[in-house]
Amino acid sequence: MTRYVALLRSVNVAGHGRLAMADLVRSFESLGYDDVTTYIQTGNVLFGSSSKSPSRLVSAIEAQLAQDFGTSPAVLVRTVDDLLRVGASSPYAQAGADPARHHVTFLAAAPSAARLAAFTAPASGRDELVIDGLEVYVHTPDGYATTKLTGTYLERHLGVRSTTRNWNTVTKLCALAADG
DSSP states (O other), X not given: OEEEEEEETTSSBTTBXXXXXXXXXXXXXXXXXXXXXXXXXXXXXXXXXXXXXXXXXXXXXXXXXXXXXXXOOOEEEEEHHHHHXXXXXXXXXXXXXXXXXXXXXXXXXXXXXXXXHHOOOOOOTTOEEEEETTEEEEEOTTOGGGOSOOHHHHHXXXXXXXXXXXXXXXXXXXXXXHHO
């Protein structure tokens, strides 16, 4: 059994994408996944599956959510090992950045070489980012509310689906995953 985390985009954010976590757990359990746990109300689900294919898991979860709720948010899946690597790899966490001013944008796929070559981060105050494979680490010393380095911007310019979590959520998910 492999442990995974599913990261759902735009769930219970600013009154949009309303989804009760108990209902979300039932949807995952109906797919045969084990030890399903959610963390906070924004669509973070830890679960176990015998599947070795994250892309198949994404397809199955999105189809089940569409069936159960009439619509499905975008779903990104990482193994717990991948999540723990993210938790240990952030250049901003290693430099002691304020966890409230640090985010990770998870990408559904690696951006193409052409997209990466053409990518230029917009001027956004003191904000900075590092693209590392399937993750973009974003540091916003003046707060995420004023940054131009949003998940939407990154998704549009890198050409892949994404979802963003603040560093406090990432570290809590890592702790929960390590306990599971």
